[in-house]
Amino acid sequence: MLFLSSHTDAETIKRVFGVGADDYLYKPIIGSELIARIFNRIHRVRVLRSISETDILTGVLNRRKLMQDVQRFLGMCKRYGQTLSFAILNFDYFQEFNEQYGHAAGDMMLQRFGKLLLESFRSEDVVGRWADGKFAIGMYALNKESAAKRLSDLIACFQQSELDRPEARKLQIHFSVGVAQYPDDGSDLQSLYHNAGKALDLAKAMEGDRITCYDLPKNGV
Structure with missing residues (x-):
């Protein structure tokens, strides 16, 4: 003013x-x-x-803004009858990476991954860092199977780009990913995060390096 x-x-x-x-x-x-x-x-x-x-290290949204934008997109989904896939991506063995190669190397890897995320997703997607080596992505008008395919391609691209780096050759960079879909797996951010987290835990329990979509309890998840 x-x-x-x-x-x-x-x-x-x-x-x-x-x-x-x-x-x-x-x-x-x-x-x-x-x-x-x-x-x-x-x-x-x-x-x-x-x-x-913005998350200062990676350039993607911070958790507070990420949550605000996902909730805004959920409102659009309700209004227009669209789906939204919510994914949690977690670096496997991120703590071990930091311990072995130092936090500076870990920060640089996160910066490169953040840059790739910003380059790879659409304006109608929401990309943010949740905490440490954990990221979250909201994908508007995309079901969880299509979202899982996009994330698989993204991770493969990142892993390939890291192969020429000494630290990546010594310690393979893997991800565990859990995906949940509005409205099938949750009607709000809290329930979507909870169920994507369940899928993430299942991926980790299977030794990581995989993408798991949430399924209803009657199907065994």
């Missing part, structure tokens, strides 16, 4: 900022200066918003 006034006394300035002003301009002001100040303010707001919504 920008205030424009001919008053320059301290009390006026105090009152203006007290009601939430972002900047204060004195009259008279040149039009070009006003425009420049407005655009500078818009740019700063966008930068601050990006910082508050």
